[in-house]
Amino acid sequence: MQNNMSHFSLKSLFGAVFLFFAFSFGLKAQDGAKIFKQNCAVCHALTDQKLTGPGLAGVAGRVPKPEAEWLSKWIKNNNTVIASGDAYAKTLVANNGGVDAMSEFEFLSDADLKALVDYVIAPPAAAAPVANATVATEAVEEVKGGIDPLYLLLGAIVILALVLGALRSVRHSLQNSYNRREGKAETPEITFGQEVKQWIGGNRRLVGVFVIIIAFGGMKSCWDACYDLGVYYDWETQKGYHPDQPIKFSHKLHAGDNEIACQYCHNSVEKSKHAGIPTVNVCMNCHKGIQTGPQYGEKEIAKIYAASGFNPKTGVYDAPENPIKWIKVHTLPDHVYFNHSQHVVVGKQECATCHGDVKKMTTVEQKSPLTMKWCIECHRKTEVAMEGNAYYDRMHKALKEKYKGQYDVKFTVEKIGGLECTKCHY
Numbered sequence: 314m315q316n317n318m319s320h321f322s323l324k325s326l327f328g329a330v331f332l333f334f335a336f337s338f339g340l341k342a343q344d345g346a347k348i349f350k351q352n353c354a355v356c357h358a359l360t361d362q363k364l365t366g367p368g369l370a371g372v373a374g375r376v377p378k379p380e381a382e383w384l385s386k387w388i389k390n391n392n393t394v395i396a397s398g399d400a401y402a403k404t405l406v407a408n409n410g411g412v413d414a415m416s417e418f419e420f421l422s423d424a425d426l427k428a429l430v431d432y433v434i435a436p437p438a439a440a441a442p443v444a445n446a447t448v449a450t451e452a453v454e455e456v457k458g459g460i461d462p463l464y465l466l467l468g469a470i471v472i473l474a475l476v477l478g479a480l481r482s483v484r485h486s487l488q489n490s491y492n493r494r495e496g497k498a499e500t501p502e503i504t505f506g507q508e509v510k511q512w513i514g515g516n517r518r519l520v521g522v523f524v525i526i527i528a529f530g531g532m533k534s535c536w537d538a539c540y541d542l543g544v545y546y547d548w549e550t551q552k553g554y555h556p557d558q559p560i561k562f563s564h565k566l567h568a569g570d571n572e573i574a575c576q577y578c579h580n581s582v583e584k585s586k587h588a589g590i591p592t593v594n595v596c597m598n599c600h601k602g603i604q605t606g607p608q609y610g611e612k613e614i615a616k617i618y619a620a621s622g623f624n625p626k627t628g629v630y631d632a633p634e635n636p637i638k639w640i641k642v643h644t645l646p647d648h649v650y651f652n653h654s655q656h657v658v659v660g661k662q663e664c665a666t667c668h669g670d671v672k673k674m675t676t677v678e679q680k681s682p683l684t685m686k687w688c689i690e691c692h693r694k695t696e697v698a699m700e701g702n703a704y705y706d707r708m709h710k711a712l713k714e715k716y717k718g719q720y721d722v723k724f725t726v727e728k729i730g731g732l733e734c735t736k737c738h739y
């Protein structure tokens with residue numbers, strides 16, 4: 314913990330640099346074109362052409378008004394729209410041979426959904442051909458080979474430095490032999506550093522241009538190279554962190570001994586980005602009745618009553634509420650996007666894979682490092698859960714049909730774009 318300060322400032326620095334470049338490259342999480350390509354292009358073209366789904370040219374003009382609202386609802390969960398009795402939705406399904414073949418996209422964030430709808434309503438003209446069939450080929454090509462441009466750049470810099478060094482000593486001895494002939498004093502040997510400083514002082518504008526070219530040209534290849542070189546960040550982590558909480562709440566007692574389901578308390582874990590921490594009302598469902606505990610008697614449970622303003626003597630809520638201030642155990646930096654429902658529902662990952670055996674913990678402890686390396690290593694080795702997963706069943710079938718006999722692809726998370734910077738970074 315002592316040397317955390319230096320880590321912290323280094324991390325913030327990298328964070329700031331990262332964000333700067335993310336913006337300079339115009340990479341945004343809410344990039345409609347990209348979301349479309351990743352989720353929709355297997356089944357939809359932006360032209361009139363029908364793939365598995367109808368061609369989306371002019372779709373804004375034919376769906377019920379207000380079109381943006383209808384489209385958001387449809388894309389998010391077409392089943393609800395169909396079930397609501399929407400006449401247009403029924404025609405769509407009827408025109409598709411009576412089969413509702415479109416997947417649901419509950420996991421899209423509001424911002425992503427909005428970007429996507431804007432894009433579907435008014436795609437830039439150039440985007441149309443892209444939509445057709447590039448998805449799977451791209452997924453396959455993601456794994457690149459060949460010499461990394463970063464190595465070439467580094468090689469060039471080293472050679473340049475050697476040449477400069479050699480020229481410099483040649484020039485120095487020429488200067489001195491000239492001085493000796495003219496009867497002047499020898500030029501004092503200045504260090505390379507001093508010389509560089511003098512040169513920069515005299516050529517500020519040129520240096521500026523160089524820095525910009527190197528920064529922009531180099532960054533792109535550095536980014537791509539990040540993975541191939543295996544250089545991703547794994548600084549000292551918070552693994553093992555287990556703060557004392559304001560109430561001695563035990564997962565072992567609740568989720569273990571009493572077998573209360575995780576989702577009973579973390580009830581948004583399957584529906585949203587956040588698992589959520591239960592409010593005191595959830596505790597009160599049981600603790601209105603359960604007033605003493607096996608280990609601490611009335612002492613700890615009394616804190617639940619203080620928080621909810623409940624008087625156990627009278628059974629009435631007559632005091633002011635005073636929410637429990639739980640201390641957060643797991644924290645990702647603000648620029649990282651992590652979604653529980655995508656991992657738990659779509660990806661079929663167990664809580665314990667990332668959080669350890671919480672059922673045995675009296676105080677929750679962070680079991681995984683939560684570093685970028687950790688996320689990426691899992692994305693590299695974990696196969697996307699296809700079996701019995703409606704979303705991928707359809708997508709997979711569509712892909713298989715399209716690339717019959719051409720590829721035999723093993724679908725890890727990496728292959729569906731799980732290593733792309735913008736998937737995890739805002």
Ligand code: HEC
Pocket residue numbers: 349352353354355356357365366367368369372375376384387388391405406409412413414415416418429433707708711
């Ligand atoms: C697995 C194939 C599939 C995927 C993936 C898919 N759709 Fe669809 N989509 C369909 C089918 C099929 C229909 C026709 C209605 C039906 O059968 O459900 C449809 C209908 C639509 C319609 C109505 C079209 C019209 O003519 O009015 C829109 C809009 C739409 N989809 C948008 C999207 C968007 C946006 C995405 C990506 C988030 C997406 N779809 C992903 C198959 C798919």
Ligand code: HEC
Pocket residue numbers: 558562564567568573574575576577578579590591639640641642643644664665668671672676677
């Ligand atoms: C009776 C309610 C309840 C149940 C059941 C429950 N939890 Fe919790 N959980 C909490 C509360 C309250 C906190 C916040 C206090 C703490 O960290 O101990 C919490 C915190 C956590 C945290 C740490 C959150 C953070 O701050 O980063 C994790 C991880 C977690 N729970 C996972 C689980 C898992 C996995 C299960 C099922 C095996 C489960 N919980 C079952 C109430 C519950």
Ligand code: HEC
Pocket residue numbers: 560561562563566567571573591592593595596597598599600603605606607608609610613614617
């Ligand atoms: C579904 C029912 C249920 C919910 C919800 C629930 N508890 Fe409990 N709680 C229990 C049971 C059962 C016991 C154990 C009683 C016993 O064994 O005597 C208990 C015991 C306790 C104890 C006593 C521990 C001890 O050893 O003395 C504390 C403190 C506690 N719970 C806190 C909470 C908090 C905080 C929440 C809300 C985040 C919560 N509980 C939600 C059922 C629940």
Ligand code: HEC
Pocket residue numbers: 575576579582586587588589590643644645651653656657662663664665666667668683
């Ligand atoms: C793929 C790994 C992974 C899986 C699977 C997973 N979690 Fe998490 N969980 C995380 C990460 C990462 C965080 C930190 C999120 C943040 O800071 O934004 C977290 C945070 C939490 C928190 C703190 C509150 C919050 O929403 O940030 C709770 C509670 C929690 N998880 C419960 C669960 C439960 C319950 C399950 C199983 C149903 C589960 N998690 C499955 C990785 C995972």
Ligand code: HEC
Pocket residue numbers: 645649650651652655656659660661662666667683684687688689691692695696697698726729730731736737
């Ligand atoms: C235990 C393995 C595991 C870990 C650890 C893990 N993930 Fe994932 N992740 C998955 C799986 C499996 C999927 C595929 C879900 C699906 O089918 O869409 C996924 C998908 C994703 C996606 C969507 C990718 C896409 O192309 O649609 C994002 C974003 C993501 N994870 C972020 C993270 C972040 C951020 C972390 C680290 C904090 C992390 N994941 C850690 C297993 C993991």
Ligand code: HEC
Pocket residue numbers: 324325327328331536537539540546548645646649683684685688689692731732733734735736737738
């Ligand atoms: C699967 C998810 C995932 C992907 C893909 C990903 N990152 Fe990260 N990245 C993370 C997580 C999680 C952290 C936070 C690590 C920590 O706090 O220790 C992080 C941290 C960083 C940091 C350090 C910032 C800081 O504050 O610690 C930089 C820089 C960074 N990522 C750049 C990139 C670049 C460039 C790419 C694409 C080549 C990329 N990331 C792809 C998950 C991801």
